[in-house]
Amino acid sequence: MTAVTGPRAQDARYWLASHRGPILAAALFLAMFAVFVTEHPAGLSGNVVNTAANKGALLALVAVAQTIPVLTAGLDLSVGSVFVMTNCLASTVVTGTPREVGLGVALVVVVGVACGALNGLVVVVGRLQPIIATLATGAMYQGIALWLRPAPGGEIDEDFADFVTGSLGDVIPFSIVVLIAAVVVIWVPYRRSVLGRAAYAIGSSEQAAYMSGVPIARAKFLAYVLAGLFAALAGLLLTCVTYSGEANALLGGSYTLSSIAAVVVGGTSLYGGSGGAIGTIFGAFVLRTIGDLLFVFDIDPLSQPLFLGVVLLISVSLGSFRLLRVKKRLDLYR
Amino acid sequence: MTPLLRMEGISKHYGGVRALEGARLACARGRIHAVLGENGAGKSTLIKVLAGVVQPDAGTIELAGEPIALPDPAAASRAGIVSVFQELSLLPDLSVADNIGIVDPPRMWHRTWGPIDRRAQRRRAEAALARVGAGDIHPLAQVRDLPLSRRQMVEIAKALARDPKLLLLDEATSALTAADVASVFRVLRQLRDDGLAIVFISHRMQEIAELADDCSVYRNGCHVASFPAGSKTSGEIIEMMIGREHESVFPPRPGRASSERPALAVKNLSWAGRLRNIDLEIRPGEVVGLGGLDGQGQRDLLLALFGALTGVTGSVAVHGVPVTLSSPQRTRLPGGGIALIPEDRKTEGLMLPMSVRENLSFAAIDQFSRFGWIDRRAEEAAIASMIRLLGIRADGIDGPVAALSGGNQQKVVIGKWLMTRPQIILLNDPTRGIDVGTKQELYRLLRELADGRAALLFYSTDYDELIGCCDRVLILYDGAIVNVLEGDALTEHNIVASAHNLTAAGAAGAPP
Amino acid sequence: MTARVLAGRIDRALAAAIGCIVVLLVAGALYDRNFLSADYLLQQLQVASFLGIIATGVMLVVLLGHIDLSIPWVVTIGGMMSTAAAGHQGWAGALAIPFAIACGLGIGIANGIGVAYLRVPSMIFTLATNAIAQGLMVVHTSGFAPQDHATPAMHFLAVERSILGIPNAVWVWAAIGAATVVLLGRTRFGRRIYAIGNSERAVFLSRVNVRLVVVACFAISGACSAFAGVLLAGYSTKAYQAMGDPYLLPAIAAVVLGGTSILGGRGSYLGTIAGVVLVTLLQSILSIVQMPEAGRQVIYGAVVILMLLVYGRSAKVVS
Secondary structure, three states, rough: OOOOOHHHHHHHHHHHHHHHHHHHHHHHHHHHHHHHHOOOOOOOOOOHHHHHHHHHHHHHHHHHHHHHHHHHHOOOOOOOHHHHHHHHHHHOOOOOOOHHHHHHHHHHHHHHOOOOOOOOHHHOOOOHHHHHHHHHHHHHHHHHHHHHHHOEEEEOOOHHHHHHHEEEEOOOOHHHHHHHHHHHHHHHHHOOHHHHHHHHHHHHHHHHHHHOOOOOOHHHHHHHHHHHHHHHHHHHHHHHOOOOOOOOHHHHHHHHHHHHHHHHHOOOOOOOOOOHHHHHHHHHHHHHHHHHHHOOOOOOOOHHHHHHHHHHHHHHHHHHHHHOOEEHHHOOOO | OOOOEEEEEEEEOOOOOOEEEEEEEEEOOOOEEEEEEEEOHHHHHHHHHHOHHHHHHHHEEOOEEEOOOOOOOHHHHHHEEEEEOOOOOOOOOOOOHHHHOOOOEEOOOOOOOEEEHHHHHHHHHHHHHHHHHOOOOOOEEEEEOHHHHHHHHHHHHHHHOOOOEEEEOEEEEEEEEEHHHHHHHHHHHHHHHOOOOOEEEOOHHHHHHHHHOOEEEEOOEEEEEEEEOOOOOOOOOOHHHHHEEEEEOOOOOOOOOOOOOOOEEEEEEEEOOOHHHEEEOOOOEEEEEEEEEOOHHHHHHHHOOOEEEEEEEEEEEOOOOOOOOOOOOHOOOOOEEEEEEEOOOOHHHOOOEEEEEHOOOOOOOHHHHEOOOOOOHHHHHHHHHHHHHHHOOOOOOOOHHHOOOOHHHHHHHHHHOOOOOOEEEEOOOOOOOOHHHHHHHHHHHHHHHHHHOOOEEEEOOOOHHHHHOOOOEEEOOOEEHHHHHHHOOOOHHHHHHHHHOOOOOOHHHOOO | OHHHHHHHHHHHHHHHHHHHHHHHHHHHHHHHHHOOHHHHHHHHHHHHHHHHHHHHHHHHHHHHOOOOOOHHHHHHHHHHHHHHHHOOOHHHOOHHHHHHHHHHHHHHHHHHHHOOOOOOOOOHHHHHHHHHHHHHHHHOOOOOOOOOOHHHHHHHOOOOOOEEEEEHHHHHHHHHHHHHHHHHEEEEEHHHHHHHHOOOHHOOOOOOOOOHHHHHHHHHHHHHHHEEEEEEEHHHHOOOOOOOOOHHHHHHHHHOOOOOOOOOOOOHHHHHHHHHHHHHHHHHHHHHHHHHHHHHHHHHHHHHHHHHHHOOOOOOOOO
16 A cells, blocks of 8 residues: 555545446536536426436336346347337236226236346346347337237326326426336346345456355346346326337337447446446446437438447447457457 | 264276375364475375365275265365365456355355345455455455455455365465465464364475474375475475386487577567566477476466467567567467467367368378368378378378377377477467377477477476476476576476575475 | 267258248148148248348358347338438439448448457347347438338349249349358358357467458348348338348247357258248248237247257256
């Protein structure tokens, strides 16, 4: 420990180094959001913030679902389908007496967990590649969504929905509260648990994790289960936003793809082992804010997908600078 | 008193190759037990069996008098057996504290269900680091950012933090600085005095002399002898390690003193601090050996000469013509070029599921193709003659190469390169894991190639081979050539002594 | 020994796929007599040929051990660029098909550069180019359905039956398929594709320019997808938004069900043909029995998982 910096400053430096991804994503989001509210004709009104928050929270929850398998160097291409399917389910069961609403919410969550558990079984016990396995289970969940709701429609308890999508005291959007609650109640304990750390260990080096006696099968399984859980929360939130359910395959697909983008923008490595939900959440908000910015700057909304693509392409290509440090060319090849 | 650990009759075969044959090991509480042997003697396999990484084919393991099964590393860990490996078992993306506390971290609120108590974990990590004398490592640093020597200290601290009953150290000090070694040894002695049993592998004879209480010597997978440290001289120990059972027959060396222009001339070659100012010359018809302990830069040198490294400085000339080896493609030179028989034939030499034909003709495919179209007739003719030349025993050429024995696979790798008619052949431990008969054939082949005016640079971990095959042997230590042995000076004693960076006299005469 | 198992797996996959095809044919015939009529089967083959052309490119990429997720919008680009060029008079209209294929080729090359030179995981890089392709097409069409129509040449290739009453699309697929079989089996390039999928390191150490091979495969994949888009636009006389979306999962499923390892290095084009036919028949039979879309998706996903569990498992991690 050098005398100049002192132990505390040194701790901070290491903390910064290991949280660079989320911090950059957060800074990027805050900058973009600041520009957004100053340029927005209505300014920082509760309404503007609330709309932005609801859109961002939806993607953020799906992206957090994606993050956890990615940490284990896996992938879940079914998060979008689970999201759509739980949306369809919620538009059927979350209605009636408060008791029935409560049970309905519980059922939606349980179904999400079950989908995640099936993914986990196929990947851990079936030893299939996560990409192809979740692509296939995703088709199944999409089918179930269609079965639940062949045509768009359904309903959700309006009081519940208005409460979830409203704002606390017209200032703090409740969807943000839901998001923060999910992080505090699920993500933080998970991150601090042995199995949560095992997910990082597996993604970092499955070989070394095995040698160190890390419970690999259990940790991978739990990662997919949690992905199902977060996707279900997102599906529930979507139902509250739209007051209905729709088995929209295109929506599911675009959320799956955007979730991967948010994971990358939020500083989580697709090779696993580093990153986390906090960065992902900011990554999701960054992606959503790009669209909003294009809107306030009066740029043709039709260019929005193009901009999103370019941002994604640039952000994933930035990692290539590490190649300049590789000394053993052989190491570039698998 | 029963020893803490007793292993009896441990055997392990990989395919047709034996790694261990009826090996035994016993060590007592409060003793440091050194395991000695040449490269490939089976020491590491023995340790891996104890760590639960390798499952033996036969044999029993008893811990404190009770038979015990070790199906996986977690089981070994639960039994109190903790190992520090040469290949690091650290998690590069996690912090030092997380690595040290990976298995059984301190928890908040509840012993099994509570979340990880990060403060307690950090304190524990700091204590463990301080104990091994690595207090300079910050517990929040990411392991991937640490240099190799610091990582190894973390690895040792991680092992100690688990409160082992039996500690296994496999070349655990190979990357450490002298100061680190001293402090690690201090801790190990302390642990021994506290009643721990320690099993210790090292190639550095001084370390063994300094630390060990007991020694066991292994050779070719078999236990040779166990004795208290200090009862044998290092000369006697080296004799035991080498053994006198080798009957390898090497083809005669023509022993011509050529003054020809060298086929390969390397001047002042350095790379990333791991190769230092290498000078060497090989004339056509010469076989030059690379010796020394494993991992002293020999493999990197071969890769550098094959264009597989970036940032190599120094100059290389082939038959007097300077060449820039910036990629393997650049080793395709007029008149034949350079060939590399790589280290790991399964991942670097062969495409295992593909056929013998596809593997054999892969590097020389340009010779049989016009505009990318393969002339299968010409290909088959060339393959048939290569199979005859090398005596490859295969069930047809369209079966997968993975179905061949290790020796025949290695012949396919060599054949693949001979088909390109190289002028310079770099060989990276080509006889590892193949049977004695095939080895003899390979020795003959190397000499034939040399007689055909190729220049060979031959790295082997088997000293016998270096002596039998090579005209000259360069000994590497820490990335530099520390000695050149030829003629009468080319003996096992001298190789072992130079490899350990001892003087020849010291190895023979000094007491352990 | 392990290799025998591997070799056995390829055959087993092909045999399993053909077995499933037979079962589907029998089941279809039992349900409806017309199912086995030449006309109906030819129509199935015609539909299969679009998927088959896409799967050809996907297979090459998967053989390398990579994946191409830019299929959906490259297909759409193929359709839209060909119809857009068709709107021009004279030589621009005549060049509609090559122009569309060149666009796909360009995106494929971009994918290849990202994967081979920048070493970005293929999954994420092709995802990004897919998003960019989508963005470009949304800008191009201003979000509306394009008003352009397919050229007569496109219609001819996709719909008409000129020789032996067999749809031209099937002939086109047959030609591409034959070229691929030759490419994979008889050329240096084909050898290198399989070799890279098995061990990139060994190929690099055999003095091969690995990156060039990777770029070429992605380029072919882009060109195949765009060409399939051209045919699809010819088939339905115009291009439309998201016309490629229903082809990503079936193409990957067809390749994998045909016995090509998703990890690369193993697989035969014969298997891919079987996989394409299998997927097409499965889809058609599910629609014939008036299985609702919901059930179709579930059965579809379940069949893929089950078949993979039979022969697509990866090795267990030990030591």
